[in-house]
Structure formats: structure tokens, C-alpha cells
Amino acid sequence: MHVLYLIFVDPFMQMVHSPDLLMQTLWDGLVGGVLYALIALGFVLIFKASGVFNFAQGIMVVFAALTLVGLHEHGVPAFVALGLTVLVMLVLAFGVERLMLRPLVNQSEIILFMATFGLTYFLIGFGQLVFGGNPKVMIAQDLYLPSGAIEWKGHFGFVSFQKIDIAAVIIASIMVAVLAVFFQRTRIGRALRAVADSHQAALSVGISLEQIWVIVWFAAGVVALTTGIMWGARSEVSFSLQVIALKALPVLILGGFTSIPGAIVGGLIIGIGEKLGEFYWGPLLGGGIENWLAYVIALGFLIFRPQGLFGEKIIERI
Amino acid sequence: MLYREVGQYKSSYAADMAVFPILQDRIGIAVILVIAYVVFPLIGNDFLLNTILIPFLIFSLAAIGLNLLTGYTGLLSLGTGAFMGVGAYACLKLTTIFPHVNILIWVLVSGLFSSAVGVLFGLPSLRIKGFYLAVATLAAQFFLEWCFIRIPWLYNYSVSGAIEVPLRTFMGVPMTGPTATSLTRYLAVLTIVVVLTWVASNIVHGRIGRMWMSVRDMDLAAELIGIRLFRTKLLAFAVSSFYCGVAGAMMVFLWYGGAEAEVFAIDQSFLILFMVIIGGLGTLIGSFFGSALIYILPIGLRLIPGNFGVPIRPAAAEQLTFVIVGALIIVFLVVEPNGLARLWQIGKQKLRVWPFPY
Numbered sequence: 001m002h003v004l005y006l007i008f009v010d011p012f013m014q015m016v017h018s019p020d021l022l023m024q025t026l027w028d029g030l031v032g033g034v035l036y037a038l039i040a041l042g043f044v045l046i047f048k049a050s051g052v053f054n055f056a057q058g059i060m061v062v063f064a065a066l067t068l069v070g071l072h073e074h075g076v077p078a079f080v081a082l083g084l085t086v087l088v089m090l091v092l093a094f095g096v097e098r099l100m101l102r103p104l105v106n107q108s109e110i111i112l113f114m115a116t117f118g119l120t121y122f123l124i125g126f127g128q129l130v131f132g133g134n135p136k137v138m139i140a141q142d143l144y145l146p147s148g149a150i151e152w153k154g155h156f157g158f159v160s161f162q163k164i165d166i167a168a169v170i171i172a173s174i175m176v177a178v179l180a181v182f183f184q185r186t187r188i189g190r191a192l193r194a195v196a197d198s199h200q201a202a203l204s205v206g207i208s209l210e211q212i213w214v215i216v217w218f219a220a221g222v223v224a225l226t227t228g229i230m231w232g233a234r235s236e237v238s239f240s241l242q243v244i245a246l247k248a249l250p251v252l253i254l255g256g257f258t259s260i261p262g263a264i265v266g267g268l269i270i271g272i273g274e275k276l277g278e279f280y281w282g283p284l285l286g287g288g289i290e291n292w293l294a295y296v297i298a299l300g301f302l303i304f305r306p307q308g309l310f311g312e313k314i315i316e317r318i
Numbered sequence: 319m320l321y322r323e324v325g326q327y328k329s330s331y332a333a334d335m336a337v338f339p340i341l342q343d344r345i346g347i348a349v350i351l352v353i354a355y356v357v358f359p360l361i362g363n364d365f366l367l368n369t370i371l372i373p374f375l376i377f378s379l380a381a382i383g384l385n386l387l388t389g390y391t392g393l394l395s396l397g398t399g400a401f402m403g404v405g406a407y408a409c410l411k412l413t414t415i416f417p418h419v420n421i422l423i424w425v426l427v428s429g430l431f432s433s434a435v436g437v438l439f440g441l442p443s444l445r446i447k448g449f450y451l452a453v454a455t456l457a458a459q460f461f462l463e464w465c466f467i468r469i470p471w472l473y474n475y476s477v478s479g480a481i482e483v484p485l486r487t488f489m490g491v492p493m494t495g496p497t498a499t500s501l502t503r504y505l506a507v508l509t510i511v512v513v514l515t516w517v518a519s520n521i522v523h524g525r526i527g528r529m530w531m532s533v534r535d536m537d538l539a540a541e542l543i544g545i546r547l548f549r550t551k552l553l554a555f556a557v558s559s560f561y562c563g564v565a566g567a568m569m570v571f572l573w574y575g576g577a578e579a580e581v582f583a584i585d586q587s588f589l590i591l592f593m594v595i596i597g598g599l600g601t602l603i604g605s606f607f608g609s610a611l612i613y614i615l616p617i618g619l620r621l622i623p624g625n626f627g628v629p630i631r632p633a634a635a636e637q638l639t640f641v642i643v644g645a646l647i648i649v650f651l652v653v654e655p656n657g658l659a660r661l662w663q664i665g666k667q668k669l670r671v672w673p674f675p676y
Contacts, residue, residue: 053449103652109448110394111655114595117588118647125640133633246456246584253453285468292464295457299442302454306445314447316538 011280023159025279026272031165033271034172038227039248040255040263041176042220047257048196049216050101052112056119058245060221063123064089065228065237069139070131078142089221097213124239133239138232140164145233168230175226176264179219183260188215196258250298256308266309270294321669337519354508359501367500370614372573375511376565377613381593381605382518383561388591389600390522391554392534393443397455398590400462401559402566403582404432407472409567410481414474421486421493422506425567432563433556435462440555444548447537459584466579480578483571494571503572510568514561519602521557530554531600562590596650598657607658616643 015022039057046054067088071081100115140147146163183189194202195212203209231241251270255262277293307314321342328334338344358371384398408431412424439458446454466472467479476482485495492498493506521527529550532540541547570577589612597608619639654661 100648100652104655107651107655110388110595110599111651113449114592115648115651117592118644118651121640121644121647123644125637125642125644128637129634129641133637249453249456253450257449288464288468292457292460295453295460299454299457302446302450303442306447306450308450318536318539318542 006284007281014280020159021279025275027159027161027165029272029275030268031162031168031271032275033268034169035227035231035244035267036248036251036271037264037267038172038175038223038230039245040251040267041179041260042223042227043248043252044255044257044260044263045179045216045220045223049192050195050213051109051199052101052116053109053257054220055113055116055245056123057220057224057248058242059120059123059127060089060092060224061228061231061245062237062239062241063092063127063228064221064225065138065232065241066127066131066136068225068229069136069232069237072139072142073136078139081139082143085225086222089225090218093214093217093221096217097210101213102210120242124242128239135236135238135240136232138229138237140229140233143229145229162234164230164233168234171226171230175223176260179223179260188212192216247294250294253308254298254301256310256312258312259308259310262308262310266298270297273297321666321672323670335523337523351512354512355505359505362501362504364500367504368573369617372500372504372507373569374609374613375507376569376573377590377593377609378606379511379514379568380562380565380590381597381609382515382602383558383565384590385594385597385600385602385605386518386522386530386561387554387558388594389598389604390527390534391530391551391558392537393440393551393554394448394452395455395558396452396584396587396591397439397458397462398562399582399584399586400459401432401436401562402569402586403462403466403579404435404559405429405563405566406481406570406577406582407466408432408563409571410474410483411472413484413486417484417486420488421571422488422510425510425564425571428567429560429563432566433560436555436559436562437552440552440559443551443555456584459587463579463583466582478578480576481570483575494575496575498572498575507568507572510564514564515602518561522602526553534600592647596647596657598659601657601659603662604657604659607662611658615646619643 039061042057042060043054046052046057064085068081068085071084072078076084096119100119101112104112104115145167149160149162150166151158151160183193191202191207192212192215194205194207195209199209202212228237228241231244235241247270248267251263251266254269255264255266274290274294274297277297278290282289301309321340323340326339326341328339333339338347358367362371380398380402383401384395387393387395405425405428408428409421409424412428413419413421416424435458439455442454443451470479473479473481483494485497486493488506491502493502522530529540529545532543532545533547533550533554537547540550566582569581574581593608593612594605595608596611597606598604616639619642620635650658
């Protein structure tokens, strides 16, 4: 009985009694969720356009951030370094398309998945070889990112918002909006959507698959760079960051592999659910449940909707 | 020239359906077994046995386990590491509670515990497919990993939080624990791997294997011809997890002699998946090839700079190994997506018709 009380009554009592803590937890969850959503967005872009489950998205985040900081350490001004990093991501996109995707075209999904794994290893080794394996500090100030916190006092307590978190949410929203406009309004965006619908049909109307692949990998690279800057500014730039890619996977299955709104909504659900669960229910289980809670939430959704919340309906034919 | 099937007539269906229909293959297997059982123990030093052969065999068994699930039944799993962990922890608990039973029996029995857990986490496989299932198995990976760390009962409340392998003897010879020689452990591992490989070969060549493969090729069609998907998929999870569990138990008890929960982390799952894919999906021999390549390649790469006197910092060598392994994986996949087993088959076919091209 006591256990049931602890699980079903006590956490909600706590929420009602101290709404400021609840607000703080929700806000932390929201920010975490936005960053998960950004990584998931990179996955979705690539999965939609090329059917590749890109495991390397996590390391791309680290690699992009590391390139930026590494270049700055060598005396390159911050914004020039930013431009150069974007260029590096473009080169990476070309390389991946040329050396990995093109020879592996028409192979089964699992082979492509494994190839991105090889890419992960390669980037881990290459990044460490060039920039060293030690954690680095993101050059937040040089990029004019705000620091410090705003404290907001209501009549029930106070909540503190880190300025960098607010910036992260704003920048992420802008980026999603830009991507949405890019997809809906431009010629390339239309081509991307055509490729996502059907490779063969897109080819038959003269869309170059290779070109599209470079563009989506480049777009995913830019998304990765943004995520890397934000995440790096919140903590630091290190190779342990790549495990956040694993955090983004439940977001993906929750939202559906092919849906951009799904990635965002899924990211927010996972981010907030994870923080709430850890804060209110975690102590019952001895803490540290953050690592698997997201997967269990996602698994629960999947039992009822096997294609994710926003995924395309699965139609099977013989 | 030597590898010809000319003149080898089959007079029964059994002979025609044999796993090794060609005499030379049977001789080859016999030679390999003799080398494994006689030559290696005679010439092998501790380095060869402990650093190369024992891990190679253990990883092969784990790869066979995953291959039964991913290669034969088409269910992608990323929870292999955790299932291996279940085997290891089950074995520790069993041998703590019943210290007088032979440890090798517990190594095999702990596979059954792993099976049970595997079936539990395989339940969603009926509704979820493809990469969605892969991510679902990650739930198993992270949840079990958390259990290994957070439940002290599992590691006997040891202060370090690690598994400490106790001394167990088999007919007076130390089998596990610090005093066991690498030779005894090697022979134990070898025997278990040989027997389980033989069992796996019989499973996949029989009715169950055909059921699995039909599910892999198209599960809807398999259901229409009367295969019960639910049972078949769960059976695949059970058998696969059994193999992984045994491999995990052997890894801790017969190789490391002590391990922390980190050994069963997600990296291990990916490593085994690598072995399966580089070796060849849906082939048993490929599991051995993949394990040999993926496990021994980094060791070899690390030895190269030292032996050739190339001045390189150890850290840089480590990073270079990552770069090379990553690049090689992509190259392998580009050159031969069907894995090393396919190359082996092509080679045999060429030998069969030599000197003619076909």
C-alpha cells in the first residue's frame, strides 16, 4: 500500500506543494528536449532522403563542435572559424556521399546502418587525432552567446532560467522554422520531399539523387553544428557527448523516423518525461533511471503505435 | 585441384542433404579440430591462448547467438551486451548459491536465464519491426545495465561493484579463479563452443531454421503458410539469448576472471553486431570470420608501429586504430556487403571448377 502511495500519490502531492520546483523541472526538461529534438532532426533529415539510419549523427555533433573550438584555438577568429566549420561539414557531406553512399546504393538498410557505424569510428579517431581527445570549452562568449541566469520570482517561489538555455530554445525554433520554409517553399526543398516520397519516381523526373544526398547530409551537418554549440556551451565539448545520440533514438521511435514535427514533439515529450521521472520517481528506484526511462516511455508508445506518433502508416503487402 | 567433388556420389537423401557434402570439407573440419585440440595446446603460450584464442572463441559464440536472431530471423537487436551480462551475473549467483555443482554446468544453465530475459524483451517484436525494434532492444540494454549497477545482490555486495570470480575446480583441476591455467580454460571454452556450434548448425539446417528464414524473408507470407510468428520470433530470441548468455558467462568466468558492468555496455553490443555483419549475415562460419577480423585486427594494428620501429605516441596509435578500423569497415561493406563468408564461398566455388572460370 505504501509503495502504491509513493508511486501514485506522493509525487503529485510534491508537484502541487512546490510549483516552483515543478516549473524548474519542466523548464530543464524542455531545454533538454529541444536539444534531443535537434539531434533527432538530423537523423530524420537523412533517413527521409536516403533511408539511412545515421548512427553517426551523435559524433557529427561532437566533430562539428570540436572543429569549431579547435580552429579557434589555433587563432582563427570565432566567426571565421564558424564559417570554416560549415565548410568542413560540406566537405564531409561530399565525402560521405562519394565514398560511402554511392558505392552502397541499393544495399539493405542494415548494411548502410553499419557503414555509418564505420563513419562513427572514423570520425572519433580522426577528431582525436587532429584536435586531441581532451574536453574543451565552447567559445560561447566569442560567438556572443549570453551567459548567466535570469531569476523569475512568482508568488510561489522562484525559478531560474539560464540565458544560454533560452538562447538554445530560440535558436532551435528559428532553425526549425528556416528548415520548414526551405522544405516547403524552395525548389531544392521540393526535390528533397520528392526523394523522400519515392527514390525511383524522383529519379524519373530528373532529380539528381547524389546532389540531394549531399544537401541533406550537409543540412544534417549544420544542424549538428548548432546542436554542438548549444550543448557544448551548456557543459563542454568532449567525446562523451556522443552518447546523447543514443538519447535521441527513443525520440525518433516516439516521433516516427520520417516525421520532422514528430522529432520535435517526441524530443519534448522525452526531455520533459525524463526529467519529471528522474526527479519525482527516480529516488524510489535508487536514482539513475534517466538512462533507460526514455526508452521505456518510447516502448510504451510503440506498443500502441508501431510506426511512432507521426510516422507514416505501415502498409504491408505480399 | 585438390578441392573436387568429382566421383563423390550420394546414395541417400541424408548424404545429399549433409552439412558438409564434400569429402574435403569433412577432412578440413577434422584438421581444424585437431589443430584446435592438439596443436594449439602443445605450442600455445599464455599470450596466444589468453589474448587471442579464448576471446576469439567467446566472441564467435556471441556472434553466432546474434546471427541466429539477426541473420537468420531478421530481427535486429542491439541488446547483445546486456544479454551476455545476464548470463554472467546468473552464473555468479548460481555458483555462489550452489558452490559444489560443476561450474561448466552453471555456465550452460546461466544461458537459460538469459533466454528468459531475452524472451521478455522480445515480446514487442511481434508488433515492432526493423529499426524500431532495434531501438526497442536498446531499452533492454540500458535497463539491464542499470540493474547490473544498482542491484548489489547481483554482484554479491562486493565493495568494488564488480564480479569477482571464485575458485572452482573440476575433478581437482582449477577451472575458474586466479589459479586456473589458461590451457584448462581454453579447452573448456573450446569444447563448449564446438558443441554449441554443432547444435546451432543442426537447428538452422532443420525445421526451426527454415521457419526462421521464412520469417526473415517475409513475415507476412510466412504467417500465411502456417508459421506461428509469435512463437517463432520468441524462440529465436530465446535461443539467441541463450548463446549470448553462455558467451557472457564464459567471458567473465573463463577469460577476464572478474568484470564490471561496463563490460556489458552498449559498445559490446555494437562490436558483436559488427562481427555478424562483417562475417556475413545468416552464416555460422561468418560468425567465426567476423569475430577473428574484428577482434584480432585492432590487436594487430597496435602491434605494427612497435614492431616496425615507427615512432608514434601510444595515444595517437590508438586514435589511428579507430580511423583505420572505421575506414576498413566501410571498405569491407563496399567491396563485399554479404560479408567474409561470401568471399569464402566464392573462393571455394572457384577452386571447385579450377582451372576453368566457370
